[in-house]
Amino acid sequence: xxxxxxxxxxxxxxxxxxxxxxxxxxxxxxxxxxxxxxxxxxxxxxxxxxxxxxxxxxxxxxxxxxxxxxxxxxxxxxxxxxxxxxxxxxxxxxxxxxxxxxxxxxxxxxxxxxxxxxxxxxxxxxxxxxxxxxxxxxxxxxxxxxxxxxxxxxxxxxxxxxxxxxxxxxxxxxxxxxxxxxxxxxxxxxxxxxxxxxxxxxxxxxxxxxxxxxxxxxxxxxxxxxxxxxxxxxxxxxxxxxxxxxxxxxxxxxxxxxxxxxxxxxxxxxxxxxxxxxxxxxxxxxxxxxxxxxxxxxxxxxxxxxxxxxxxxxxxxxxxxxxxxxxxxxxxxxxxxxxxxxxxxxxxxxxxxxxxxxxxxxxxxxxxxxxxxxxxxxxxxxxxxxxxxxxxxxxxxxxxxxxxxxxxxxxxxxxx
Amino acid sequence: xxxxxxxxxxxxxxxxxxxxxxxxxxxxxxxxxxxxxxxxxxxxxxxxxxxxxxxxxxxxxxxxxxxxxxxxxxxxxxxxxxxxxxxxxxxxxxxxxxxxxxxxxxxxxxxxxxxxxxxxxxxxxxxxxxxxxxxxxxxxxxxxxxxxxxxxxxxxxxxxx
Numbered sequence: 001x002x003x004x005x006x007x008x009x010x011x012x013x014x015x016x017x018x019x020x021x022x023x024x025x026x027x028x029x030x031x032x033x034x035x036x037x038x039x040x041x042x043x044x045x046x047x048x049x050x051x052x053x054x055x056x057x058x059x060x061x062x063x064x065x066x067x068x069x070x071x072x073x074x075x076x077x078x079x080x081x082x083x084x085x086x087x088x089x090x091x092x093x094x095x096x097x098x099x100x101x102x103x104x105x106x107x108x109x110x111x112x113x114x115x116x117x118x119x120x121x122x123x124x125x126x127x128x129x130x131x132x133x134x135x136x137x138x139x140x141x142x143x144x145x146x147x148x149x150x151x152x153x154x155x156x157x158x159x160x161x162x163x164x165x166x167x168x169x170x171x172x173x174x175x176x177x178x179x180x181x182x183x184x185x186x187x188x189x190x191x192x193x194x195x196x197x198x199x200x201x202x203x204x205x206x207x208x209x210x211x212x213x214x215x216x217x218x219x220x221x222x223x224x225x226x227x228x229x230x231x232x233x234x235x236x237x238x239x240x241x242x243x244x245x246x247x248x249x250x251x252x253x254x255x256x257x258x259x260x261x262x263x264x265x266x267x268x269x270x271x272x273x274x275x276x277x278x279x280x281x282x283x284x285x286x287x288x289x290x291x292x293x294x295x296x297x298x299x300x301x302x303x304x305x306x307x308x309x310x311x312x313x314x315x316x317x318x319x320x321x322x323x324x325x326x327x328x329x330x331x332x333x334x335x336x337x338x339x340x341x342x343x344x345x346x347x348x349x350x351x352x353x354x355x356x357x358x359x360x361x362x363x364x365x366x367x368x369x370x371x372x373x374x375x376x377x378x379x380x381x382x383x384x385x386x387x388x389x390x391x392x393x394x395x396x397x398x399x400x401x402x403x404x405x406x407x408x409x410x411x412x413x414x415x416x
Numbered sequence: 417x418x419x420x421x422x423x424x425x426x427x428x429x430x431x432x433x434x435x436x437x438x439x440x441x442x443x444x445x446x447x448x449x450x451x452x453x454x455x456x457x458x459x460x461x462x463x464x465x466x467x468x469x470x471x472x473x474x475x476x477x478x479x480x481x482x483x484x485x486x487x488x489x490x491x492x493x494x495x496x497x498x499x500x501x502x503x504x505x506x507x508x509x510x511x512x513x514x515x516x517x518x519x520x521x522x523x524x525x526x527x528x529x530x531x532x533x534x535x536x537x538x539x540x541x542x543x544x545x546x547x548x549x550x551x552x553x554x555x556x557x558x559x560x561x562x563x564x565x566x567x568x569x570x571x572x573x574x575x576x577x
Contacts (some may be wrong), residue, residue, distance in 0.1 A: 083507060086546040086547060116435050121489045124558040125560065160449065160452065161487070162488075162489045164488065165544075177445060178442065178444060179442070240506055240551060246507075313506055326506060329505065329506055
């Protein structure tokens with residue numbers, strides 16, 4: 001597949017080069033049709049969100065009320081903080097106008113007059129790069145008043161976060177954007193009814209919005225034929241950990257994971273065997289190497305294998321990796337990032353981290369394995385937002401699929 | 417109320433805040449950006465700074481205190497001229513970020529969380545920076561440094577006065 005999101009065109013980040021490769025033609029075309037026609041095209045393409053939940057994008061857009069007396073908002077989620085995920089920064093750097101074009105098309109489709117791109121605070125460098133592109137787009141009349149003479153007007157602003165993983169959770173992101181602590185909100189009400197400042201709001205991931213001009217350019221039918229039928233399109237797969245060529249690879253959905261590791265990411269250093277993979281960012285369930293034969297990078301294949309596609313941030317661990325300290329590090333992360341609102345998550349993440357440190361230091365007892373699982377099970381499903389689940393899933397899946405890793409640390413204590 | 421002469425934002429930033437307020441229906445939405453400006457001018461955010469920003473945006477003091485304490489990138493104490501944040505999350509860990517952290521600790525003769533006596537460097541551990549494909553990585557100020565090894569770290573630190 002030719003790369004569609006990150007084509008290797010020199011200086012594509014500049015508006016002249018972007019325009020000379022057909023950039024902003026989809027915005028022009030969209031403004032010549034009805035907003036409903038645009039939403040319908042996105043719906044028929046089967047584009048699903050790239051932020052982890054894989055929700056059908058066109059369907060999400062239809063949740064926005066048509067005749068709202070209140071203003072409507074679009075929030076584009078560029079918080080990108082899930083460990084193992086580093087795809088959106090490639091879009092900011094190498095194809096920012098694709099994101100901007102998608103944002104304005106989405107705004108038109110939903111009748112939105114203000115859109116924000118929320119970007120994690122650490123990405124100051126990339127915020128500056130994207131701001132340059134936004135300024136260029138304003139100067140050429142692609143954003144602002146009466147865009148391309150269509151009568152449609154909208155603004156697009158960048159909003160910088162300040163270091164909080166939880167702000168990638170959509171309701172927390174809205175609170176953060178409003179200038180509050182980034183606490184997740186109870187749902188319902190859902191953002192389409194009651195989002196930013198109590199107004200109808202849609203939140204989409206950066207990569208999702210970057211796919212919108214691609215959908216319109218290819219047409220819904222052609223787009224829907226790329227990759228896995230139920231989860232189609234290009235997907236940015238970030239490969240990290242024990243591979244020779246880590247990086248972001250744009251692939252159609254549905255590429256076998258072993259193919260990604262061996263043929264794109266150059267295989268495992270030293271010709272070592274794979275022990276385990278985490279397929280879609282640190283919260284997705286770990287898989288044993290012997291169980292990934294034939295498993296592909298798409299929502300259905302990974303679900304069937306007992307994990308999920310998440311953000312397609314694939315973390316590879318070789319045969320010499322001690323998985324207990326890896327899990328302890330993941331547990332530390334979720335403890336650090338828990339916002340503290342819900343007791344199971346606030347208390348449970350700290351408890352799990354402590355127990356895992358006991359394992360890592362060969363100081364755990366056999367009953368700690370049951371205790372660990374018990375805590376994880378009591379966090380899962382019992383919190384306002386999905387961070388609780390994200391903290392529980394790694395613990396549950398490491399324990400279930402790699403009990404021997406914990407046993408080894410128990411034996412080391414016994415023989416000490 | 418006591419106010420030191422320095423406890424304010426530059427005229428340029430004040431003008432910028434007025435511009436930013438127009439982007440949102442409520443001035444409170446500018447609080448993170450105002451705090452960034454404060455930290456940019458002063459290096460850290462004092463209680464005076466928080467009170468100043470609360471008055472500027474017409475929001476309660478305690479609200480600003482709550483915001484500052486929620487976000488990890490805001491310094492609530494003075495830090496060295498260069499704040500080194502070494503990522504030790506999974507992808508960096510698998511590519512030996514521990515070695516980078518230990519190397520910096522030894523080189524600067526400080527532990528994680530400490531500042532060198534000359535106030536040149538502060539060293540902290542960071543959560544995932546989004547540099548998993550270029551691990552191990554660290555951030556110093558607004559800049560990312562990636563694909564690190566101890567020699568590379570030496571050159572980088574040498575260049576920061």
